[in-house]
Amino acid sequence: MTTELYPRERVGRVRDAAAAAGLGAVLLTPGPDLRYATGYDAKQLERLTCLVVPADGEPFLVVPRLELPAAQASPAGGLGIELVAWDETDDPYALVASRLPAGVGRVALADRMWAVMALRFRAALPGAEQVAAGGVLRELRMRKSPAEVEALRAAGAAIDRVHRRVPELLKAGRTEQEVARDIAAAIIDEGHTSVDFVIVGSGPNGANPHAEPTERVIRAGEPVVVDIGGQMPSGYCSDSTRNYCVGEPPAEYREYFAVLREAQRAARAAVRPGVAAQDVDAAARNVIAGADYGEFFVHRTGHGIGLETHEEPYVVAGNAEPLEPGMAFSVEPGIYPGPHGARIEDILICTEDGHESVNHTPRDIVIVD
Ligand code: ZN
Ligand code: ZN
Ligand code: ZN
Secondary structure, three states, X not given: OOOOOOOOOHHHHHHHHHHHOOOOEEEEOOOHHHHHHHOOOOOOOOOOOEEEEEOOOOOEEEEEHHHHHHHHHOHHHHOOOEEEEEOOOOOHHHHHHHHOOOOOOEEEEOOOOOHHHHHHHHHHOOOOEEEEOHXXXXXXXXXXXXXXXXXXXXXXXXXXXXXXXXXXXXXXOOEHHHXXXXXXXXXXXXXXXXXXXXEEEEHHHHHOOOOOOOOOEOOOOOEEEEEEEEEOOOOOEOOEEEEEEEOOOXXXXXXXXXXXXXXXHHHHHOOOOOOEHHHHHHHHHHHHHHXXXXXXXXXXXXXXXXXXXXXXXXXXOOOOOEOOOOOEEEEOOEEOOOOOOEEOEEEEEEOOOOEEEOOOOOOOOXXXX
């Protein structure tokens, strides 16, 4: 991917953050943290691949010799950092330990490092205290660069194109699974490299926020929650929920949908720099509670999004963290009274003076025939 999205200086920023946090080194195995730091979308394997960023010293990337060509071809190969290949009979953990300053105090491990690897590092660095790297990396990953915002916009546009195709796919007489399979194909077709999730919650299944598509046949007059997302070639993720109905929806559904629509609008309107994340949650919750549907809004209002579908910041009561320009997160209140439910979800970017939505399809009930 472009060096703009994964800039060369980012490993240096990780090192600065590590030093500021009093860490001796940051150890990043394959996953979103490694990709963020280097652009390298490395496979998770039992053989150790690890970016080692000493707070004081040169970073290096340890790779199994079999993976060396892939590492060289990846953006990590162009960063000017040393690639250290290890052979089948080498001990890569001892190799890392031997290259770190003696008596390294605290090491931060990628949040998604496999436990077996964390334990091997513990044995190889017996004097070092292990902490999660997320505590340091969150400060960097939470504030998206202009190139990251652009990548999220492209992901939003791609998932919007999928939502625009849903009316052709969602028909009375088809099962949720049939519709979900077609939507999954459309997610790839519209430019994603992988499908993260496809929720097609028809009728009573719409009242379950995380419903898996079933063999249930969708019938006329039933509201359907469609919540979909995937990962783009850039590494950045999409996530958007819209609500469909095969024919005319029930009157009580229209009633609470109007409340939800207003709640989601109010939450979006609350987004600007300096506002606490929890106040965006409250903006949605107050509207829903004020209309007596509070008990049916059973989840937080949103989650951050970037290289992971769910990352910081979380838009939830108790998170007093003030929003800053570049933060990206979902605004997705829901009301689930049964025998159906609804959720409206957009990905917003906090801007200098307000916010921008990366999703632009109509938020009203989409009637399909
Ligand atoms: Zn969810
Ligand atoms: Zn979401
Ligand atoms: Zn979603």
